[in-house]
Amino acid sequence: MARDMLRRFVVCLVLTVPILILTPEVQGLFGLSLDVPYGDLWLLALSTVVFVYGGWPFLTGLVREVRNRLPGMMTLIGLAISIAYVYSAASVLYLGGSVFFWELATLIDVMLLGHYLEMRSVAGASRALEELAKVLPAEADLLRDGQVVKVRSEELGPGDMVLVRPGSKVPADGSVVDGVSEVNESLLTGESRPIPKAPGQEVIGGSVNGDGSLTVRITRTGRDTYLGQVVDLVRTAQESRSRSQDLADRAALALTIIAIVSGAVTFAAWLLFDGDAGFAVERAVTVMVICCPHALGLAIPLVVATSTVLAARSGFLVRERDAFERARNVDVVVFDKTGTLTEGDFGLVAIKPAEGVGEDDALRLAAAVEASSEHSIARGILDAARARGLSWSEATNYRNIPGRGAVATVDGEEHAMLSPSALEDHGVKENVPDIAELARGGRTVVLLTRGRRALAAFALADRTRKESAEAISRLRSEGVRTMMITGDSDEVAAEVTRELGIDEYRAAVPPAGKAAVVQEMQGGSVVAMVGDGINDAPALVQADVGIAIGAGTDVAVGSADIILIRDDPRDVPAIIALSRRTYSKMVQNLIYATGYNAVAIPLAAGALAPWGIVLTPAAGAALMSISTIVVAVNARLLR
Numbered sequence: 268m269a270r271d272m273l274r275r276f277v278v279c280l281v282l283t284v285p286i287l288i289l290t291p292e293v294q295g296l297f298g299l300s301l302d303v304p305y306g307d308l309w310l311l312a313l314s315t316v317v318f319v320y321g322g323w324p325f326l327t328g329l330v331r332e333v334r335n336r337l338p339g340m341m342t343l344i345g346l347a348i349s350i351a352y353v354y355s356a357a358s359v360l361y362l363g364g365s366v367f368f369w370e371l372a373t374l375i376d377v378m379l380l381g382h383y384l385e386m387r388s389v390a391g392a393s394r395a396l397e398e399l400a401k402v403l404p405a406e407a408d409l410l411r412d413g414q415v416v417k418v419r420s421e422e423l424g425p426g427d428m429v430l431v432r433p434g435s436k437v438p439a440d441g442s443v444v445d446g447v448s449e450v451n452e453s454l455l456t457g458e459s460r461p462i463p464k465a466p467g468q469e470v471i472g473g474s475v476n477g478d479g480s481l482t483v484r485i486t487r488t489g490r491d492t493y494l495g496q497v498v499d500l501v502r503t504a505q506e507s508r509s510r511s512q513d514l515a516d517r518a519a520l521a522l523t524i525i526a527i528v529s530g531a532v533t534f535a536a537w538l539l540f541d542g543d544a545g546f547a548v549e550r551a552v553t554v555m556v557i558c559c560p561h562a563l564g565l566a567i568p569l570v571v572a573t574s575t576v577l578a579a580r581s582g583f584l585v586r587e588r589d590a591f592e593r594a595r596n597v598d599v600v601v602f603d604k605t606g607t608l609t610e611g612d613f614g615l616v617a618i619k620p621a622e623g624v625g626e627d628d629a630l631r632l633a634a635a636v637e638a639s640s641e642h643s644i645a646r647g648i649l650d651a652a653r654a655r656g657l658s659w660s661e662a663t664n665y666r667n668i669p670g671r672g673a674v675a676t677v678d679g680e681e682h683a684m685l686s687p688s689a690l691e692d693h694g695v696k697e698n699v700p701d702i703a704e705l706a707r708g709g710r711t712v713v714l715l716t717r718g719r720r721a722l723a724a725f726a727l728a729d730r731t732r733k734e735s736a737e738a739i740s741r742l743r744s745e746g747v748r749t750m751m752i753t754g755d756s757d758e759v760a761a762e763v764t765r766e767l768g769i770d771e772y773r774a775a776v777p778p779a780g781k782a783a784v785v786q787e788m789q790g791g792s793v794v795a796m797v798g799d800g801i802n803d804a805p806a807l808v809q810a811d812v813g814i815a816i817g818a819g820t821d822v823a824v825g826s827a828d829i830i831l832i833r834d835d836p837r838d839v840p841a842i843i844a845l846s847r848r849t850y851s852k853m854v855q856n857l858i859y860a861t862g863y864n865a866v867a868i869p870l871a872a873g874a875l876a877p878w879g880i881v882l883t884p885a886a887g888a889a890l891m892s893i894s895t896i897v898v899a900v901n902a903r904l905l906r
Contacts, residue, residue, distance in 0.1 A: 708762030
């Protein structure tokens with residue numbers, strides 16, 4: 268469509284040159300006087316081509332809008348050029364009055380150029396979808412019968428095994444079967460650091476492999492992939508209508524009525540008081556051009572398209588435009604605790620070794636005992652030992668004591684990892700530390716023992732994310748209240764609330780009760796709920812703005828209005844900030860698109876004509892197009 272507008276503009280621009288040369292008024296501006304045989308008829312012929320060929324998009328648009336009973340931009344332009352052409356043609360053939368062929372030609376030229384520029388601007392905002400689609404590699408190395416076969420990426424299906432070489436892109440979503448490497452997902456998720464990948468971990472199609480080779484089993488292809496869902500969500504958000512767009516449409520309809528009425532009144536007034544039909548037509552045409560809601564039709568969609576793409580590139584995907592617009596008014600943000608403000612699993616937060624025992628030695632022995640366990644406490648101990656770069660001896664004679672701990676032989680001696688309640692049963696009475704102090708805030712405590720002696724006590728907890736405190740601080744600085752809902756005990760909730768600076772908390776709330784808490788908070792407040800998108804689904808739906816955090820590759824969480832790709836609570840205040848900036852740009856664009864009318868319409872109507880100041884149709888078209896360009900540039904400044 269943009270190419271068609273450009274083609275029509277070029278043809279009409281070429282034809283406008285002889286129209287200008289043949290026009291006596293233009294000749295007079297340059298002190299020329301050309302006597303061309305049948306000059307008026309040549310003007311009529313050339314202008315007819317410009318009117319029909321260049322004006323065709325506007326004439327068909329006029330018919331379409333009238334048929335749909337939704338007069339708007341095309342109606343105004345179509346009426347303006349039709350009045351100018353019909354009156355000028357009648358003047359040449361019958362009336363012998365003034366002609367407006369050069370105004371008609373330049374008006375059509377300017378409008379075609381304006382439409383072309385707008386289409387290019389809109390296409391630019393949507394081009395991000397095409398760029399996303401290009402992220403996937405064209406070919407993949409398929410493993411078939413022990414051989415590597417080159418195939419097109421779209422030929423892959425779930426269950427296929429592919430080889431991802433160092434430095435190449437992952438062809439589709441899958442799970443690592445063999446190999447260890449680091450994968451760069453920054454283009455897709457915004458995570459700046461390469462992510463370590465090992466067997467059993469998922470990889471995203473389009474991410475870039477590091478130095479190691481990976482064998483990947485494909486799990487999702489096509490529209491089911493993470494990238495496919497991102498593209499669908501962005502496209503849906505761009506196409507979805509919002510309340511702001513409806514407001515703009517109503518404003519455009521009102522402006523259309525104003526234009527038609529103003530044009531008719533202007534024509535009648537000049538005809539009545541001046542008697543010059545040509546001047547009356549010129550004023551009416553100029554008024555209608557000035558009133559044209561061309562830029563108004565672009566004001567909201569361009570901001571919507573730009574903000575949607577900007578949001579996707581920033582790591583959050585907008586599913587519901589209305590919810591995104593409501594986010595600017597959010598004054599209460601309710602957070603789920605586990606997996607949202609915290610990491611969602613046990614981590615070591617404190618070690619209290621006995622006298623004469625080093626922290627690293629104690630942690631090394633504890634890791635050896637827990638190495639064979641799959642318990643979450645064991646994983647926390649092992650993760651902490653790995654984070655310190657420790658190595659440990661292989662334990663033997665491992666046995667699990669359900670609900671109490673584990674026992675194993677390490678370096679020829681029996682060691683145990685026990686809960687406090689199991690100490691007495693195992694006769695441990697020496698060097699037992701103050702467990703109450705370690706257990707504050709709902710921490711889980713386990714003790715490393717050897718014989719009757721405690722060697723160290725370890726406190727583990729669901730650790731808060733390092734980004735959570737900053738997210739809460741940002742929200743509070745913007746005047747937004749924060750609340751945390753959790754199913755954990757009051758002690759645990761109080762500790763997290765104190766650590767992060769949250770305004771209020773509700774503890775021991777089951778998943779089914781979270782929606783009721785959100786509903787309670789909605790009395791007089793606009794509430795955003797932030798959760799993992801699954802067990803928080805009822806609360807996410809109940810909230811004015813539902814935000815799923817840490818959705819990872821599962822971006823199609825049906826209960827959330829906005830989906831955060833990263834496990835980063837700081838994206839919540841970022842969403843609110845972007846929503847506020849987006850709304851601000853919408854208001855600015857509506858002002859830019861319509862505000863100039865207060866001055867331009869009186870000038871177009873000829874209010875200053877007695878003092879020699881008049882606005883021609885071409886000048887009116889130029890003003891309209893300038894307004895359109897200003898709106899487009901302002902929308903792009905949202906970036």
